[in-house]
Amino acid sequence: MSSASIEKSETRKAWCFVAPALAWTVAFFVLPFAFMAAVSFASRVSRQTVYSWDLGNYINFFSKSYLLKGLFVSLEITLLVTVISVLLAYPLAWIIAERVPRRWQRAALILAILPFWTSYVVRSYSWLLVLSENGVINNLLLDIGIISEPLQIASSTTATVIGFVHFFVMLLTLTIYSNLIQLSPNYKRAAFDLGANAFQTFWHVILPLTLPGIMVGAFLTFVLCIGDYITPQILGGNNELVLPQIIMLQLGRRADIPTAAALSIVLMAVVTIAYLLCLRWLKMERT
Amino acid sequence: MRRQLSAVISWSYFVAIYGFIFLPVGVLVLFSFQDGNLPIPPFNGATWKWYAEVFADDKLTSALGNSLMVAFLSSLLACVLGFCAAYGLARYRLPGTAFQRVLLTAPMTVSYLIIALGLLVVFNWVGIRLSLWTVGIGHVVINLPLCFAIIYASMGDHQKNIERAARDLGASNLQIMILITAPILMPSILAAFFLSITFSWDEFIIAFLLSRFEVTLPVEIWSLLRSGLNPKTNAIGSVVFLISAVLLVLLEIFVFQGRSKDDS
Numbered sequence: 001m002s003s004a005s006i007e008k009s010e011t012r013k014a015w016c017f018v019a020p021a022l023a024w025t026v027a028f029f030v031l032p033f034a035f036m037a038a039v040s041f042a043s044r045v046s047r048q049t050v051y052s053w054d055l056g057n058y059i060n061f062f063s064k065s066y067l068l069k070g071l072f073v074s075l076e077i078t079l080l081v082t083v084i085s086v087l088l089a090y091p092l093a094w095i096i097a098e099r100v101p102r103r104w105q106r107a108a109l110i111l112a113i114l115p116f117w118t119s120y121v122v123r124s125y126s127w128l129l130v131l132s133e134n135g136v137i138n139n140l141l142l143d144i145g146i147i148s149e150p151l152q153i154a155s156s157t158t159a160t161v162i163g164f165v166h167f168f169v170m171l172l173t174l175t176i177y178s179n180l181i182q183l184s185p186n187y188k189r190a191a192f193d194l195g196a197n198a199f200q201t202f203w204h205v206i207l208p209l210t211l212p213g214i215m216v217g218a219f220l221t222f223v224l225c226i227g228d229y230i231t232p233q234i235l236g237g238n239n240e241l242v243l244p245q246i247i248m249l250q251l252g253r254r255a256d257i258p259t260a261a262a263l264s265i266v267l268m269a270v271v272t273i274a275y276l277l278c279l280r281w282l283k284m285e286r287t
Numbered sequence: 288m289r290r291q292l293s294a295v296i297s298w299s300y301f302v303a304i305y306g307f308i309f310l311p312v313g314v315l316v317l318f319s320f321q322d323g324n325l326p327i328p329p330f331n332g333a334t335w336k337w338y339a340e341v342f343a344d345d346k347l348t349s350a351l352g353n354s355l356m357v358a359f360l361s362s363l364l365a366c367v368l369g370f371c372a373a374y375g376l377a378r379y380r381l382p383g384t385a386f387q388r389v390l391l392t393a394p395m396t397v398s399y400l401i402i403a404l405g406l407l408v409v410f411n412w413v414g415i416r417l418s419l420w421t422v423g424i425g426h427v428v429i430n431l432p433l434c435f436a437i438i439y440a441s442m443g444d445h446q447k448n449i450e451r452a453a454r455d456l457g458a459s460n461l462q463i464m465i466l467i468t469a470p471i472l473m474p475s476i477l478a479a480f481f482l483s484i485t486f487s488w489d490e491f492i493i494a495f496l497l498s499r500f501e502v503t504l505p506v507e508i509w510s511l512l513r514s515g516l517n518p519k520t521n522a523i524g525s526v527v528f529l530i531s532a533v534l535l536v537l538l539e540i541f542v543f544q545g546r547s548k549d550d551s
Contacts, residue, residue, distance in 0.1 A: 010379060011379065011380075011381065013379070013460060014375045014376075014378070014379030014380075014381050015375070015381070016375075017371045017372065017374050017375025017376075017379075018371070018372045018375035018376060018381065018387060020368050020371060020372070021368040021369060021371065021372035021391055021431060021435065022372070022387060022390065022391065024368055024427065024428070024431060025390055025391055025393070025394065025428075025431065026390075028406060028424055028425075028427070028428045029393065029394045029397075029402065029405075029428050030390075030393075031409060032402070032405030032406045032408060032409045033397070033401070033402075033405045035405060035408050035409050035412070036401070036404055036405040036408050039408055088304065091297075091300055091304075092300070092301065092304045095297050095298075095300065095301050096301075099294070099297050099298070099301075110535075110539065111305070112305065112308060114309075114312075114532065114535070115308055115309060115311070115312045117485065117489075117528075117531040117532065117534070117535050118312060118315075118524070118527065118528040118531055119488075119489050119504075119505055119508065119524065119527040119528070119531065120489050120491060120505070121491055121505045121508050121509055121512070122315065122508060122520075122523075122524035122527055122528070123311060123312075125315075125508075125512060125520060125524060126311030126312060126314060126315040126524065127311050128516065129311070129314050129315060129318060129326055129327065129516060129521070130310060130311055130314050132327065132516065134325075134327050134328075135327055135328075136310075136314050136327070136328055139327070139328040139329075166307065166308065166311065169304070169307070169308065170308060223396075223398070226398075227398030227399070227400055227401075229400060229492055230491055230492070234512065244400055247400065247404075248400075251404075251407075251496070257404075257407075257408060257411075260404060261404060261408065264400065264401045264404055267398065267400075267401070268397065268398070268401060271396075271398070275396070
C-alpha cells in the first residue's frame, strides 16, 4: 500500500469513529433547532399551523405587553439572583479556602453542594414547605413573636428569588473556591510586604485576580436561571410570569407552537447577547 | 482581638450559610416522617406510613423504574458515542476538527427548554409518537456534549506511546481502542457516565414535553405537586435525595480515586 492510500484508509476509519456522534447531533439537535426557527415564522390560524413566513410572532412579542413583560420579569429576577448569589457565595468560598483546614476543605465543599444533587423539582417543593403561609419560617417567627400575621412569601417573586439563590450559591461556591485555591499565596505575601492591610490586599489583589472566575460563574447562573421553568412555576405563583412560563403556557393551553418557538428564539438571543458581553469583558480584562 | 473577631464572624457566616443550604432538605426529610396529613409544623411524631404509601403506589414505583432505565440507557449511549468521537478526533487528523468539536459541544449552550421544543416540533412533523424512547433521545442530546468534552479532555499525548506499542505488537485498531485506550481512560469515562446519569435522572422539562403515558419520576412528582403540600411528596422526595446521594458518592469514589491514581 502506498502512503497516500494508507492515509486515505486512516481518514475513513477516523470518520467511522466520529460520524455516529456527529449524525446524532445533527439529527436531534441541529435539525430540530432549524425546524423550530422555521416554525417561529409560521402562524396559528384556526388550530392549524400555517407557514406564512412572516414576522408576525416577533411583532406580537414586542407589541403585546404581557409577552414583553415576561422578558423584563425574567431579566429582573435573573440579575437579582446572580448578584445576590455571588455576594453570598464569595465569602463562603473564601472561608472554605482560607479558614477551613486543608484536609477538611474537600469535605466542606461536598457538604455544601450535597443538596445540589437532590431532585430539582423536589428542591423547589421543599422551599414551599419552608416559605408557605403556615410553613416553618412563619411558624417560627409567629412563635418568637416577631410577626403577628403570617408573611406571604410563597407564590411571589421573592420566593422564586430565594429558591434560585439557594441553588446558585452552591454552584458559585464551587466555581469561586476553585479559583481562590489556584491563587499562589505569594500574591498575598507580596501585598503584605508592600504594606497593604487585609482589606487592601483583598480589594486590590485577590478580588481582581478572581474576577474572571466570578464572571464565568455569574454567566452560568444567568443562563441556567433565565431558562428555568420549574422554580418560578412552583414558587412564584401566577402573578409575575417569567418567559419560560409564558412559553409553556403557549404549549399547554393553546398548543400554539409558532408563538412558543418565536419566544424561545428571543430567549436564546438574550442568552447569546449575554454570552458575547461576557466574552468581550473577559477579553478586555486580559489586555 | 481583631483576629478573634474576624474568626467569629467567619464561622458564624459559615454556619448561617450551611443552615440556609440545608434548611429545605432538612425540613423535607423531617416532615416525610410526619404523623399527620400536612408536612408543616408542629411535628406530631414519627411514622414510616408515607414511605409505605410511596412504595405501594404503582405509578410512583414504575416512574422510578422508568427514570433509572432512561438514565442508564441514555447515559450508556451518550458515553459510547462521546468516547468514539473523542477517540476519532484526538487520534486522527481530520479536516475541520475545530468545527466538529464546536458542533458536538453546541447543545451545552442551549437551554433544555429549547432542545425539548425543537425535538417536539420534529417528532410531531415526522409522526413519531412520544414515549420513554423520545425522552431518552432528548437525554442523549444533552449528555453527549458532556461525555465528549470530559473524555476528550483526558485524552493526552502520553497515552499515544502505549497505543503505538500495542500497534507494533500487532494489535488491530479496534483491539487498541477496547483493550488499551478505554481502560486507561476508565476514570473519566465513568465520571462522564455517572454525571450523565445524575443529569438524566433529575431532568424535568425534556421528560415532561417528550413523554405521554409512561413518565419519568420528576414528571410524576410534578403531577403529585398539584395536590399541594403532602407528606407523601416529602417521602418520595427523600427517597430521590437518598438515591442521588448514593450516585454522588459513587461519582466521588470513581473520579476521586481515578484522579489520585493519576497523580501518583
